[in-house]
Amino acid sequence: MIHLIAQDTGHSIRCICLCLEVSRSSYYHAATPTESQVGDAELVGPIRTIFEHHRRRYGYRRIWKQLAADGLICAPDRLRRLMREHGLVAIQPKT
Secondary structure: OOOHHHHHHHOOOHHHHHHHOOOOHHHHHHHOOHHHHHHHHHHHHHHHHHHHHHOOOHHHHHHHHHHHHHHOOOOOHHHHHHHHHOOOOOOOOOO
């Protein structure tokens, strides 16, 4: 948000952070992705590929096994979170 304000108005980051009462270090810290955010971004591609290849029929358990078979290790809870964040919901069979 601060970056967009700086682009639109032409004011410096220092001035905008001062007006919003946000420290500049917080702005620069938030601007760099953490190691887990980078790892999550790398996992989303293979997860989406497996999900779409199997026509939205695979849930997190099958995708987790497929990722492990491909050599990508991640916890099932992390996989569930990433699927939820990206709107990947498996089709449930009708009973």
